[in-house]
Amino acid sequence: MLDVDERVVVRTTPDGRPLGFEWRDRQYRSTETPLRFYTRRPWWAEQSRIQKGIGPQVLETETWRITASGRGRSAERVFELVRDDADWVLARILG
Numbered sequence: 001m002l003d004v005d006e007r008v009v010v011r012t013t014p015d016g017r018p019l020g021f022e023w024r025d026r027q028y029r030s031t032e033t034p035l036r037f038y039t040r041r042p043w044w045a046e047q048s049r050i051q052k053g054i055g056p057q058v059l060e061t062e063t064w065r066i067t068a069s070g071r072g073r074s075a076e077r078v079f080e081l082v083r084d085d086a087d088w089v090l091a092r093i094l095g
Contacts (some may be wrong), residue, residue, distance in 0.1 A: 006089065009021060
């Protein structure tokens with residue numbers, strides 16, 4: 001596993017499912033159906049306190065696990081993309 005934490009440009013379906021992304025001037029396209037799940041945001045590192053009743057989006061981060069390959073003969077790899085409002089971040093490469 002490799003932690004990356006870099007912004008990427010993601011192409012999505014109209015309902016928000018990632019189809020592919022661009023990272024370091026290279027295009028990757030999804031080769032399988034992406035899996036969406038939610039992870040806990042490390043709010044304690046960002047703020048000393050969270051206002052009561054503010055909502056789950058403060059504590060949870062939308063994460064997508066996507067199997068993708070680059071153009072040409074590159075092997076498939078598993079990536080985790082995190083959606084942060086309108087921005088996307090490549091969080092890690094799993095394999």
